[in-house]
Amino acid sequence: MTRRSSLALALSLVALGQPLAAQQPVDWAKLKEETTQVLADYIRVNTTNPPGNELDAAMFLKRICDREGIENQVLDTVAFRARHGANFYARLRGDGSKKAIALVHHMDVVPAAPAFWSVDPFAGTIKDGYLYGRGSIDMKDQGIAHLMAMIAIKRSGLPLTRDIVFIGNADEELNSSGGLEFVKSHADLLKDVEFLMTEGADNQVDASGKVAWYSVGVAEKRTFWQKLSVKGTPSHGSRPTKLNPVPKLVAALDRIAKWETPLHVTPGVDKYFRDISVTYAGDQRRWLSNVKVAVKNARAREWITSNVYWNSILRNSISLTALQGSNKTNVIPPEATAELDIRLLPDTDVPTFLAELKKVAGDTAVHFETLLQPKTPLESPIDTDLFRAIERAARERDPGVMVTTPMLTAATDRPTYRRLGIVTYGFDPFKVPPAESQRGMHGNDERISLENLGFGVRFLYDVLRYAQ
Ligand SMILES: [Zn+2]
Structure with a gap:
């Protein structure tokens, strides 16, 4: 030729x-x-x-x-x-x-x-x-x-x-x-x-x-770390005072911990739940096959969010981690601080989220400092030649196998x-x-x-x- x-x-x-x-x-x-x-x-x-x-x-x-x-x-x-x-x-x-x-x-x-x-x-x-x-x-x-x-x-x-x-x-x-x-x-x-x-x-x-399913990672959450601090006046613990920063911080953290951030279904996550729904039966199968609708149903919502991974890929999540007040039992400290490990969904508007968080904290004495700015949002399209090539090569190995798109937390x-x-x-x-x-x-x-x-x-x- x-x-x-x-x-x-x-x-x-x-x-x-x-x-x-x-x-x-x-x-x-x-x-x-x-x-x-x-x-x-x-x-x-x-x-x-x-x-x-x-x-x-x-x-x-x-x-x-x-x-x-x-x-x-x-x-x-x-x-x-x-x-x-x-x-x-x-x-x-x-x-x-x-x-x-x-x-x-x-x-x-x-x-x-x-x-x-x-x-x-x-x-x-x-x-x-x-x-x-x-x-x-x-x-x-x-x-x-x-x-x-x-x-x-x-x-x-x-x-x-x-x-x-x-x-x-x-x-x-x-x-x-x-x-x-x-x-x-x-x-x-x-x-x-x-x-x-x-x-x-x-x-x-x-x-x-x-293999239960092959994965193509099309999306990941965005790390957005915050440090919260409240300033006060140091004094002796034997005389309680309103100038103690610890109770103020604790009250704000309690409000944040109780905050249920809205559930939101992004495209890759929607496909992931729909794909894996076939491995479930009854109500669970129906819920996962349309998560957008299911999260409006209290029973479905409770079951879905009880899975810590599923909960994290459906909402902006906040984990209270580091916490610091006084290092002595009898000393009211000049400052109390806490750190939040926040992971945002790819399509979240960062300033809007931060404004909301401050509102939930509900105390202007709480100062917010960003420790880690979020990277570029990652939510890649699924309808591509490469995605189809992966599906084809996967199904050649495991006929009928799912190729799905879980989000990385x-x-x-x-x-x-x-x-x-x-x-x-x-x-x-x-x-x-x-x-x-x-x-x-x-x-x-x-x-x-x-x-x-x-x-x-x-x-x-x-x-x-x-x-x-
Ligand atoms: Zn690695």
Whole structure:
């Protein structure tokens, strides 16, 4: 076939909704083996944050991309000199007829306490069908799945309409400075990027590895921390006085604690409840299938909000956490303070919410200080080529399986990229049972099964293929 006619054939296949075919078949068993070895080597590059040392990780990724003939750059070594840090960027070029897809991971990991591990957390030990090590599920595993899927695409000669951009960021675990620096200094490298995938979604898997549903994280809550303080006049506790700031603060906090913020259903959350409703029966099934209506019904509302996760994704939430008055029983302090961990829904107007909160506190003696400003709202659209590609690849593996959109109540680097208008998803190609992620993520004996590594890299390859 001439180049021209093969291009014409490829285009007509795309028009028919047929995935593009690779010119060389992929040896999946070999790729699984290689993915395991590369991840073991990556875990051995100790990027415990602090300090991070992500320059070592970036150089590791660079050596692999150089060997594979994939263009790449180690970036921001000057900005991150103090932490021996860097960001990493690589790009596999397509024909440019569609916009690019970026695969983003953070190269740093949280500290590990070797005394609590059964193996050295940085040795990349393979044992009983698992690869152990800090970062093996958060999130060097995803980084290497991104890298090896990209490499497999290049080696197999799969025609690409969209470039694949690979990014490794520094410092996600402490200050998110890697993502922020990348977006600030290298927006030009992202200007043709339409879609981005990174952490922020967990597939629902039982202990036997059976999938209840796959997740695409389209939304996350916005962290908005407040410090409340009341000033008073210090004096001796033996003589009660109205100038004691503690009772004033306590009264305001009591009003805030009793405040039931309105329930509000955002698009991704609406879809999530509708999707999972089929796994329930009777009234519960009916309620979840239309949560907007259900939250107006007292019985339904009580049942739904008794689930702490569901409650959090349906409203702006406030947790009273830090509290400080006097440090001596007999001393009335000059000041009393409290801190609120507030998590806002993506579409909440921040000044309006703050004005409401002050009204609820109900005392002008209470001073509000913002400790953490909310990031850019993250609520990505669902009706996209990439979402459909994930659904297709998921259903090929598990016929009829749900692909749903739970909201993350915690925070990731996604809003930083969303700010540029990029459709940003949380997507994890692995099937990690909850017991594994609860023990291992930021905990001890973090590990991933070798079977999962083979599964994930092939899943991601297919997602990228179907998104062309
Ligand atoms: Zn992470």
